[in-house]
Amino acid sequence: MATRETTMPDDARDRGMVSIIGWATAIVIATGFIIGAFAGYSDAIAIRGGTPLPVWLGPLVALAFCGAAFTLYARHHRATWRQWSARKRRYGLAIALLALIGGIVGAWFSVQLPHDQGPFEAMRADAFSPAFAIGASILWVVGLAAGMFFYHRAIDDHEQRAWLWAGLAGWYAFVFPAPAWWALHRAGIAPEPDVMLLFLVSLVVNSLVYLWLKFR
Template sequence: MERSEGERLHAERRKRFWSLLGILALIGAVSGFIGGFMIGHEEASGTSLSPSLMTAAAAGVVLVAILVAYFSWRFFVTVDEVELADNLWGSLIGFYVYAILFPAWYAMFKLGKAPEPDDWLIFGAAMITATVAYGVRKWRSR
């Protein structure tokens, strides 16, 4: 049985979707491995990285940021309206967690009622919340 034009277009769109997610995951995995290796080597040897290696690492961070921004943009122009809406809702909810949690924690810190805000904890909470919100929207649309 021959596939219809709509089925072929849907298959191509899904292939682009998963390809772009794969590229973003690969960028994250490679940059995470290299960064973790460099930090681990620095800590294990007890020495600092050379200035030239620090410059190369800084250039790598800038390159990864540019690549992630570019492929994220490609992802959002490739996906359909439903996927875009799910991502936007997840992102918005994650942003609100960050926008509410950080100032509240900082105010409590300034009032002497809490320790200094933990940037990574707040970032992690925002990312986890965004991922859960995205997952809930996907689950509800099944």
């Protein structure tokens, strides 16, 4: 039977963890927003016939903001981080790494979008540059592997059980519709299978089951 850790953190440590994870996530989101804002403004200028901003300007400003924000973040949370156990540090590191990778890929995606296409149009069209495709693929595979390594070393029995059942549910959400969709497409009844749509459905199911089992 799965059990939780016998020593539970007190309210102060719980608030410390929420603050550390929450602020790190907020910084990553804000960094991506800055890049997207620069890209959107530059596209608007180009549509009106003006000279767009340099492509590197948005990422440079966002990188400067991200560096400054994380410097202040590290100083503010240094004491809380030192109070954490090794397991909690690995957990925080895994979450931060995965959030950072997601932020980088999302920001890069927004920068390389053609000004006449939205994100959903670009995902369904041949709009990716080779550099983005290769870089995002490497970040996804290597970063996810590293994040999962730290994550699985940090979780307890309760969270491991939630993760395993969530992974199985996500697999079912993919393995049931994928062959059926493929067969219907081969018969000319359905459009070509969309692997990213199937992935997103699997991811949503995985997340819902994980959150329900972890926090119920």
